[in-house]
Amino acid sequence: MATTRHNITLEEEVYKEFCKYAGKKGIKVSTWINIKMKEFIEEEKMIEEIRKKCS
Known part of the structure; x- marks a missing residue:
């Protein structure tokens, strides 16, 4: 699977808190965003159906 880089804008406090909790679990921002985007796509496909x- 190919990956591409994208710049995103995040609220500073949200990012700091995410890193605080996600870091303890070894979760990277990009991994989490990728999973959430896939979940969103699946939900939208179900709604379309x-x-x-x-x-």
Whole structure:
């Protein structure tokens, strides 16, 4: 799987707190964002399917 780099903007306090808790578990920001984006995509696909079935 290929990866690409992207710059993102985060609220400083949110980032600091994330690092505080995620660091203890060995979670990287990029890994967490990737997982959350995949979850979002799956949810959106499910919503699209439901809308198609209901119309």
